[in-house]
Structures are given as structure tokens and as C-alpha cells.
Amino acid sequence: MTIHLRSAFVLFVLGASPLAAQGSLSQQGFGYPAGVVSARAMGGGGAFQEFDPRSARNPASIGAWGQPALYMQYEPEFRRVSSAGEADQTRLTRFPLLSGSVPVGSRMALGASASTFLDRSWETLRRGTQQIGPDSVDFVERYHTNGAVNDLRVSVARQLAERFWVGVAGHAFVGGNRVRLTRTFSDSQTFGGLDDTLKLGYVGSAFSAGAIWTPVASISLAASGRLGRQLRVTSNDTILGRADIPNSYSFAIRFDGIPGASFAARAERTLWSSLSTLGSASATAVDAWDYSIGLEATATPGRAAPILYRAGYRDRGLPFLANGQAIKERSVTAGATLPLSGERAGIDLAVWRSVRRGAPSTDESAWVISLGLTVRP
Amino acid sequence: MDKRRLLLLGSFAAAVAAVACRDDLTTGVGCPDLCPGRTVTVRDTIIDAVTLDTGVRGYPPLGTEPYILLASRPGLDTRGVIRFDTLPSKFTRGGVDSAITRADSAHILLVLDRARSRYRAPITLTLFDVDTTASDTDLDAIKALFRADRRIGSATFDSAAVKDTLRVPLDTAPLLDKIKNGKRLRIGLQVTSPNPVVLRVYSRDAGAWIPGIDVQAQVSYDPHPDTAVRPIPVGPESRTPNDSPTLRNDLTDYFVVFQAPEAGAPNDLSVGGLPGERSYLRFNIPSFILDSSTILRATLFLTQKPNRTSTTPDTIVVYPRLVTASENVTDVARSAELITPPGFSFDSLTLSSADSGTRSIEIVNALLRWSFFVEQKAQRAVVLTASLEGALPGEVIFFSTEAPAAVRPRLRVSYSPRTNFAVP
Numbered sequence: 147m148t149i150h151l152r153s154a155f156v157l158f159v160l161g162a163s164p165l166a167a168q169g170s171l172s173q174q175g176f177g178y179p180a181g182v183v184s185a186r187a188m189g190g191g192g193a194f195q196e197f198d199p200r201s202a203r204n205p206a207s208i209g210a211w212g213q214p215a216l217y218m219q220y221e222p223e224f225r226r227v228s229s230a231g232e233a234d235q236t237r238l239t240r241f242p243l244l245s246g247s248v249p250v251g252s253r254m255a256l257g258a259s260a261s262t263f264l265d266r267s268w269e270t271l272r273r274g275t276q277q278i279g280p281d282s283v284d285f286v287e288r289y290h291t292n293g294a295v296n297d298l299r300v301s302v303a304r305q306l307a308e309r310f311w312v313g314v315a316g317h318a319f320v321g322g323n324r325v326r327l328t329r330t331f332s333d334s335q336t337f338g339g340l341d342d343t344l345k346l347g348y349v350g351s352a353f354s355a356g357a358i359w360t361p362v363a364s365i366s367l368a369a370s371g372r373l374g375r376q377l378r379v380t381s382n383d384t385i386l387g388r389a390d391i392p393n394s395y396s397f398a399i400r401f402d403g404i405p406g407a408s409f410a411a412r413a414e415r416t417l418w419s420s421l422s423t424l425g426s427a428s429a430t431a432v433d434a435w436d437y438s439i440g441l442e443a444t445a446t447p448g449r450a451a452p453i454l455y456r457a458g459y460r461d462r463g464l465p466f467l468a469n470g471q472a473i474k475e476r477s478v479t480a481g482a483t484l485p486l487s488g489e490r491a492g493i494d495l496a497v498w499r500s501v502r503r504g505a506p507s508t509d510e511s512a513w514v515i516s517l518g519l520t521v522r523p
Numbered sequence: 524m525d526k527r528r529l530l531l532l533g534s535f536a537a538a539v540a541a542v543a544c545r546d547d548l549t550t551g552v553g554c555p556d557l558c559p560g561r562t563v564t565v566r567d568t569i570i571d572a573v574t575l576d577t578g579v580r581g582y583p584p585l586g587t588e589p590y591i592l593l594a595s596r597p598g599l600d601t602r603g604v605i606r607f608d609t610l611p612s613k614f615t616r617g618g619v620d621s622a623i624t625r626a627d628s629a630h631i632l633l634v635l636d637r638a639r640s641r642y643r644a645p646i647t648l649t650l651f652d653v654d655t656t657a658s659d660t661d662l663d664a665i666k667a668l669f670r671a672d673r674r675i676g677s678a679t680f681d682s683a684a685v686k687d688t689l690r691v692p693l694d695t696a697p698l699l700d701k702i703k704n705g706k707r708l709r710i711g712l713q714v715t716s717p718n719p720v721v722l723r724v725y726s727r728d729a730g731a732w733i734p735g736i737d738v739q740a741q742v743s744y745d746p747h748p749d750t751a752v753r754p755i756p757v758g759p760e761s762r763t764p765n766d767s768p769t770l771r772n773d774l775t776d777y778f779v780v781f782q783a784p785e786a787g788a789p790n791d792l793s794v795g796g797l798p799g800e801r802s803y804l805r806f807n808i809p810s811f812i813l814d815s816s817t818i819l820r821a822t823l824f825l826t827q828k829p830n831r832t833s834t835t836p837d838t839i840v841v842y843p844r845l846v847t848a849s850e851n852v853t854d855v856a857r858s859a860e861l862i863t864p865p866g867f868s869f870d871s872l873t874l875s876s877a878d879s880g881t882r883s884i885e886i887v888n889a890l891l892r893w894s895f896f897v898e899q900k901a902q903r904a905v906v907l908t909a910s911l912e913g914a915l916p917g918e919v920i921f922f923s924t925e926a927p928a929a930v931r932p933r934l935r936v937s938y939s940p941r942t943n944f945a946v947p
Contacts (some may be wrong), residue, residue: 325945338887344945429947
């Protein structure tokens with residue numbers, strides 16, 4: 147066979163921007179950090195998560211369960227992305243957190259959790275024109291990805307003193323994305339469409355440790371940190387990228403000096419930039435702060451299982467740049483805990499409004515509803 | 524917790540679950556700035572991918588054509604045969620069966636596809652008795668029976684008389700002889716005219732080719748002058764050969780080529796003609812295209828050469844059709860039968876037999892199929908067939924791989940190498 151390679155050339159790069167992104171501000175790069183924080187903690191802006199045994203944050207906090215417990219969370223997000231006077235509404239369902247713990251004796255607890263570390267579930271639809279051979283042809287492109295990197299954690303907490311808990315945890319980061327790109331041309335007899343599907347797998351690990359100290363009855367302090375190890379992204383046993391799970395450290399303070407009310411403030415620094423080597427230059431990650439303050443109060447103080455109300459505010463940076471710009475997410479939150487069967491079960495409800503900004507031409511906002519169910523068998 | 528609160532909570536949870544139980548992820552307003560901008564690199568390659576090309580003659584098989592082609596023009600003479608192998612010999616009058624001793628108003632009705640017929644009146648249809656004891660497939664024996672002493676009827680039609688249905692009287696004496704003696708009636712049809720004429724009479728197989736058509740020729744004769752006795756209609760039927768039901772059925776009606784334009788040269792690729800010819804082209808596509816790329820377009824370039832064997836150019840629709848036979852089928856003629864229906868996956872091409880030049884045929888769906896269904900080991904081949912195959916005298920001729928390089932079949936493939944687009 148004779149081959150005449152007449153021409154080999156790049157004909158088309160869609161759009162004015164050379165950057166790759168995912169149609170929204172929050173779903174850049176390898177995804178949106180969705181999990182870890184329980185509905186109960188998010189009702190208070192996330193400020194209570196260092197003290198919250200349901201949240202997969204501070205391994206020292208699981209000692210606060212006091213008895214065997216299981217927690218699961220359901221969290222739909224209703225997102226609106228607007229750009230140049232147009233808007234898209236999307237709806238995304240997550241189950242971002244499952245956790246549980248059992249006490250071992252009176253001063254120790256073992257816990258396990260599964261949480262969403264980076265959620266990469268989105269789909270974009272766009273139209274364009276492509277030159278194939280001598281002809282220019284219209285196409286419709288659908289780019290769909292589903293899946294997440296999940297954080298599986300096994301933790302142990304130990305009470306070293308009456309008001310001092312410490313905890314350590316080992317993390318396995320596993321999961322995958324199923325990514326499908328289809329490009330359909332207007333004339334299917336003449337042009338074959340693109341239809342590629344790839345499965346990405348993720349494997350990584352990390353360690354974390356934390357402590358909770360209550361120096362006086364009305365004030366508690368908490369700190370935790372994560373030391374990341376290698377994260378690999380693979381496809382069909384081929385390693386496509388390597389990076390480190392980002393290190394992070396966080397501090398929180400809680401004030402319980404007013405009967406029936408608690409206040410908390412928290413700050414976290416996550417070194418997301420360690421993920422930048424995982425993909426291409428278009429998935430650049432940047433280090434970010436996560437600040438939150440929150441209030442928890444009850445209208446029925448003194449009851450064994452009171453109804454708790456919460457409110458909070460959270461301000462954090464998202465890990466991946468969008469069109470070269472860092473994205474900030476600000477959330478106003480509210481929530482409540484409704485006990486069921488006394489202390490044996492409870493439902494946590496949180497609702498928050500998030501606004502994500504950073505890119506000059508696109509705004510994003512979302513309503514998120516989080517429902518958590520705690521069962522103490 | 525009281526029931527009212529529980530009901531409220533349950534209602535809220537159910538409402539949230541109902542509206543959010545299914546993802547709706549699609550967005551597009553952030554594009555292109557925020558959408559994945561996969562770089563699509565398109566490469567154009569022209570390859571001499573045809574490794575085998577040949578013409579296969581004789582399609583469709585005798586008797587399976589949609590039309591009985593009756594033609595008479597310079598260089599073209601085709602005639603039809605319709606078998607009526609069973610003629611009723613009795614009729615019923617007043618509840619009593621009687622033997623037929625007379626056959627008045629005997630005629631044959633032919634249903635014409637006027638839209639696809641070409642004629643200028645007057646035209647004459649002549650009927651011949653072509654029954655013979657010779658072998659059913661001995662067409663030379665049949666041809667020999669189109670002679671004056673076998674003539675059993677005729678009719679001449681002017682322009683106004685040419686309708687969708689043509690009625691041609693049958694001579695009574697030979698018909699009555701066949702009725703009385705249980706003989707077969709096999710009618711030969713010939714059309715003549717001072718002008719070039721091509722009539723397409725629907726065959727019994729027309730319905731298999733042309734949706735909505737369910738017609739056939741019919742012989743009729745009146746066995747008694749009493750108007751209460753209805754004329755007897757007789758439909759086509761073939762009773763030989765006994766050992767081949769398929770052939771027996773096919774030979775119910777067919778046409779015989781007395782003279783046709785010469786086929787193209789042996790080293791040409793021809794499509795159409797009488798008897799119908801197909802072009803079979805087998806491809807060898809490099810694996811770096813077929814296995815490791817996304818194929819976006821594949822255009823087969825053929826160079827048409829003018830067909831000068833006929834003084835009357837025909838317009839022919841050429842259909843590329845995918846060979847579905849596996850690699851185990853080594854007979855090219857058999858492979859050229861195992862193909863997809865016309866118009867399936869490919870656009871057709873309308874050509875005049877007298878024209879010349881480069882013709883492009885889009886066959887991307889063939890390459891996609893070969894790429895997707897590698898395990899099926901289907902032949903990587905395409906067959907070119909003509910519309911009205913076997914009923915159209917015109918023939919389109921292309922240069923084959925034996926021609927000079929400039930006019931050989933070539934394949935231009937536009938493809939995109941696969942990339943790891945999933946990693947952001």
C-alpha cells in the first residue's frame with residue numbers, strides 16, 4: 147500500500163481560550179471539594195467541623211460520639227451558572243459523607259468514614275464548526291464526566307486527659323471518573339462523529355492527626371492537619387499523572403459560655419497546589435484558605451435531646467483556577483437538628499446559599515440542601 | 524418528637540428527594556471559556572487503499588428483477604417472458620361445471636411503470652408462444668421462439684392509449700388449444716416502435732424492490748357468451764423446473780437480453796448495464812488509522828470514463844453498499860451479494876453514463892464499522908450497485924486499480940489521533 151501523507155495539520159481549537167475547563171467555576175480541574183463536612187457542621191458554616199464527630203476532619207473528634215453511631219448524608223445542589231446574560235441551571239445529587247464510630251473502652255474510639263474529596267460530575271453542551279477535508283461542518287459536542295476521588299479514612303481517638311483528646315487517621319484516596327466526549331456532525335452520512343470514553347482511576351494516601359482541648363469549661367480549641375502522600379491518576383493501567391495529596395492544617399475555637407448557645411470560628415489552609423502536577427497546565431491548583439464562623443443555639447435548653455438551630459458563614463478558595471483566575475466561594479448557611487427517639491437518632495438539616503466568583507465573565511451560585519441522619523443503635 | 528413535626532420533616536425530605544433524585548448536569552453558558560476545549564487535530568491522508576477491485580456481472584439473478592424490461596432502440600433489444608403454466612379448463616354456469624370450448628375476449632394485462640418508461644407512440648406489443656421443452660435456463664432456446672410462426676397476439680398503442688395498464692389481445696385458437704389440452708401458456712413479449720422505446724412492466728417481484736407495489740400481469744378469457752359467466756382471470760405461475768423451487772418461482776416472469784450495449788473493458792469497473800454489473804472494491808486501511816484514531820471522514824475517489832457504447836446516455840444512481848460477508852467467504856461473486864440495502868449508511872451518487880471526471884463517494888460509515896466490529900471479521904469491502912439494477916441498460920464505467928496512477932481509485936481519510944482527553 148502506498149500512503150501519500152498530503153497534509154497533517156491542526157485545523158481546529160475550539161474557542162478563544164486555550165484553557166480547558168468544565169462549564170462552571172466550581173468544577174474546574176479535578177473537581178469540587180464537596181465532602182468531609184457533615185450537615186450538622188455545615189449548618190454553622192462549617193465552623194464546628196473540628197469538634198464534630200460526624201465530619202471526617204479531625205480524628206480526635208470521634209471521641210465525642212461516646213457510643214456506637216452511624217451517620218449518612220444526602221446533599222443535592224441546585225446550581226446556576228450565568229455568563230453574558232444567559233444562564234444555565236443544573237442539578238447534582240451527592241452522597242458526600244458516610245461515617246461511623248465505636249468506643250473502645252471509656253477513653254478510646256475507633257472510627258471510619260467515606261467522604262467525597264473531589265467531585266467531578268458535570269456535562270457541557272456546545273456547538274461549533276470544524277473543518278474536515280475541504281468542508282466546514284457544524285457539530286454539537288457533549289462532554290460528560292461523572293465520578294469522584296473519595297477519601298476513605300480509618301481513625302482512632304484517645305482521651306489523654308479529662309479535657310484533651312487526640313486522634314490519628316490513615317486515608318486512602320480512591321475513585322474514578324468516567325469521561326465521555328461525543329461530537330455529532332450535522333451530516334452523519336458524510337462525517338463520522340467522535341465518541342470517546344475514558345475511565346480514569348485514582349489511588350493515593352495520606353495521614354492526619356488532630357487534637358481537641360478544653361482548657362476551661364466554656365472554651366474548646368481544636369487543631370488538625372493532614373500529611374498527603376502520592377496520588378496517581380491512571381487509565382487502563384497506564385499512569386497518566388502523579389501528584390501529592392495536598393497537606394492541610396486547621397484551627398478552630400469554640401465558645402460555650404452562654405447557656406443554650408455555642409459559637410465557633412475556624413481557619414484552614416490547604417496546599418492544593420500540590421495537585422498541579424496531576425494533570426495538564428489547564429488544571430492548575432492553588433493553595434487556599436477556608437474560614438468559617440458559626441452559631442449553634444437551642445430554644446429548649448436543658449432538654450436531653452434539644453432541637454438545635456444553627457447559622458454560619460463560610461469563605462473559602464476553591465482549589466483549581468478557572469480561566470487563570472482563583473475562585474472564591476462564599477456561603478451563608480442555616481440548619482437545624484431534629485432529634486428522633488430521644489438521643490437514639492437525629493436528622494440534621496442544613497441549607498446554604500453559595501456564591502462563587504473569580505472569573506470576569508461568569509458568575510455561579512448554588513442552593514445546597516444537606517440532610518444527615520444519625521443513628522445510635 | 525410529635526407526629527406533626529415528623530410529618531413536616533418527612534414531607535420536606537420527600538420533596539427534596541423528588542426534585543433532586545436525578546442529576547441534570549448539562550450547562551453551556553460558560554463555554555468556551557469554561558468548557559473543555561479539546562484540541563481536535565484532524566489529519567488528511569490520501570491512500571491507495573483499494574487492494575482488490577473487480578466487476579461482478581449477473582445481478583440481480585434471472586427473474587428477480589423489479590421490472591420486465593421491454594426495450595427496442597439502437598443497440599438495445601430486450602424482451603419479456605411471463606409464464607401461465609396452469610390454465611383453467613372448466614367453467615361454472617348455473618352451478619354446473621362444463622369444459623371450456625371457447626375463449627372470447629382473451630387478452631393479457633400488463634401494468635406499466637410509466638414514470639420510468641421512455642417511448643413515443645406508436646408502440647406495438649407483440650406476443651409469442653415461447654413454451655418449450657428445452658431447459659428452463661436455456662435462454663437461447665427461448666430467444667429462438669420469438670418468431671412470426673409463434674406469434675399469438677399483438678396490439679399497437681398511440682400516445683393516448685398508453686396507460687398504466689396495457690391490454691394486449693391474445694389469439695383465441697392457440698389459447699384454446701392450450702386450455703383444452705392442458706398445455707402451458709408462456710408468453711413472450713416484444714415491443715417495437717419507429718422510435719426508441721423502453722417500457723418497464725412491473726414484474727411479480729416488484730413489491731420486493733419498490734415499496735407499495737403489488738401488481739402482476741394477468742391473462743383473462745371469457746368461456747361463454749352468457750354475461751352471467753364472468754371472464755376467467757389467470758395469474759402468472761411457473762411449474763418448472765421441478766428440482767428448484769427458487770428458480771421455478773423466479774422464472775415466473777423475466778426478461779431476455781437480445782442485444783445490449785457492450786460492457787466496459789475487462790480492466791474497468793462497471794456499474795449497471797444488462798445484465799447488471801456490480802463493482803466490488805476491497806480495502807486495506809492502515810491500522811494506525813483504523814485502530815488508533817477517530818475516523819471523521821472517508822471519501823472514495825473514482826475516476827469515471829465516458830461510456831460510448833450506447834448512443835443514448837442513461838442517468839444512473841450508484842449506491843455504495845457495505846459487504847456484510849465475513850472474510851471466510853472467498854468467492855467475490857457471493858460476497859457481492861451479501862451487502863447492506865441501498866441507501867443504508869451511505870449517500871447515493873447520480874451519474875450520467877456518458878460523463879467523465881472524478882467522483883467522490885463518502886464511505887466513512889464503512890470505516891467506522893470496520894473499526895468498531897473488528898471481532899466480526901467482516902470483509903473490508905464495498906460494492907457499488909446501480910439503481911434499477913438489471914433493468915437499466917446504461918452503465919457507468921470507472922477506472923480500476925490497473926489504470927494509470929492518476930485515475931486509480933483512491934481513499935482520502937480525515938482522522939483524529941486518539942488522546943487522553945479525560946485528564947484535565
